[in-house]
Amino acid sequence: MVQAALYERLRAAAEPHWSRYVDHEFVRQLGAGTLAPHFFRYYLVQDYLFLRHLARAYGLAAYKSSSLEELRQAGEAMRAIADIEISHHIAYCARHGVDKATLEAGTEDLATSAYARYVLDVGQAGDLLDLHAALAPCVVGYAEIGTRLTMSAEARRDGNRYWDWIEMYAGKAYQAVAEGERAMLGRLGKSRGAEARLPQLQRVFDEAVRLETGFWDMALRASTEAGARA
Numbered sequence: 001m002v003q004a005a006l007y008e009r010l011r012a013a014a015e016p017h018w019s020r021y022v023d024h025e026f027v028r029q030l031g032a033g034t035l036a037p038h039f040f041r042y043y044l045v046q047d048y049l050f051l052r053h054l055a056r057a058y059g060l061a062a063y064k065s066s067s068l069e070e071l072r073q074a075g076e077a078m079r080a081i082a083d084i085e086i087s088h089h090i091a092y093c094a095r096h097g098v099d100k101a102t103l104e105a106g107t108e109d110l111a112t113s114a115y116a117r118y119v120l121d122v123g124q125a126g127d128l129l130d131l132h133a134a135l136a137p138c139v140v141g142y143a144e145i146g147t148r149l150t151m152s153a154e155a156r157r158d159g160n161r162y163w164d165w166i167e168m169y170a171g172k173a174y175q176a177v178a179e180g181e182r183a184m185l186g187r188l189g190k191s192r193g194a195e196a197r198l199p200q201l202q203r204v205f206d207e208a209v210r211l212e213t214g215f216w217d218m219a220l221r222a223s224t225e226a227g228a229r230a
Contacts, residue, residue: 006189026135026216033160042222045106053116111218115211143178146170
């Protein structure tokens with residue numbers, strides 16, 4: 001049934017935008033270990049700021065839930081981000097020279113604000129299916145990026161300061177999160193009439209992919225001065 005493969009259908013129809021996202025120059029440089037550290041530090045600060053919005057998005061998902069199962073899933077995701085993922089992110093940033101005070105003092109880049117506002121606006125205006133169509137490119141896309149990089153002949157493991165980042169998203173724990181998001185999207189599609197709503201869902205998905213790509217663009221645009229401060 002189309003609903004069971006809703007994520008795959010949206011992803012396939014998002015080409016060539018999807019390829020520009022998961023095979024972005026920023027991603028390639030991460031895999032090769034050639035990304036300038038100040039670009040990565042700038043990205044880490046912006047990712048921290050986005051994670052806080054992502055927790056809010058799952059809070060919105062709880063509000064938009066229509067069953068106890070959906071409510072529990074949204075609540076668990078929000079708590080996982082707020083209580084676990086953000087803590088891990090802070091510890092990871094410290095290993096790359098970005099302390100908690102720097103993260104808290106960070107100023108949102110326009111690309112970060114645009115992406116966060118879009119996800120929250122879609123969730124406010126639509127239902128839970130719309131919200132997850134906006135969330136899926138982020139949640140599942142990072143899992144695909146991690147897997148692609150671990151399998152890439154151009155990627156370098158030895159001496160790559162970013163390999164731990166790659167392994168985190170290629171690892172079983174995060175792959176399970178991504179699989180859960182794909183399954184959630186399929187269930188929501190089945191219960192909320194995805195077939196009749198595919199054009200709108202595709203527009204939401206495509207825009208989220210474009211904004212994800214813009215997140216990588218932002219990191220590569222970061223000035224040396226801004227990156228050094230981060």
